Amino acid sequence: MAKRFARRKERTQDIASERIVTLLSVAEAEKDMQLRDRYVSLALQVKQKYKVRVPTALRERYCKQCRTYLVPGVNCRVRLKQGKRTIACLTCRRFRRVPYSKRPAKVLKARRVR
Numbered sequence: 001m002a003k004r005f006a007r008r009k010e011r012t013q014d015i016a017s018e019r020i021v022t023l024l025s026v027a028e029a030e031k032d033m034q035l036r037d038r039y040v041s042l043a044l045q046v047k048q049k050y051k052v053r054v055p056t057a058l059r060e061r062y063c064k065q066c067r068t069y070l071v072p073g074v075n076c077r078v079r080l081k082q083g084k085r086t087i088a089c090l091t092c093r094r095f096r097r098v099p100y101s102k103r104p105a106k107v108l109k110a111r112r113v114r
């Protein structure tokens with residue numbers, strides 16, 4: 001019984017991670033800023049409910065604090081300094097620092113939280 005439950009949970013998490021990737025890619029294609037933010041907040045709700053991780057490449061496209069979709073030059077600022085990329089949200093002034101390396105970034109599937 002427990003095994004079946006675990007398998008079902010795994011399946012729902014797979015579907016949830018697929019949905020997050022879809023929502024964030026739809027947000028990227030969308031022109032309306034309000035709709036973009038709505039897609040981001042839906043993706044984060046799915047993430048929270050099913051305990052799924054957002055892929056690293058997609059994680060920097062939205063602001064974790066105010067849940068807005070970040071467009072460099074429009075509502076966020078990106079600066080390179082001392083081996084780190086600083087992404088500043090201009091809506092809530094939150095910073096996110098991501099170290100950059102010479103290796104190309106891998107685009108991974110959304111991972112499950114164990």
Ligand SMILES: [Zn+2]
Pocket residue numbers: 063064065066067068089090091092093094
């Ligand atoms: Zn923000």
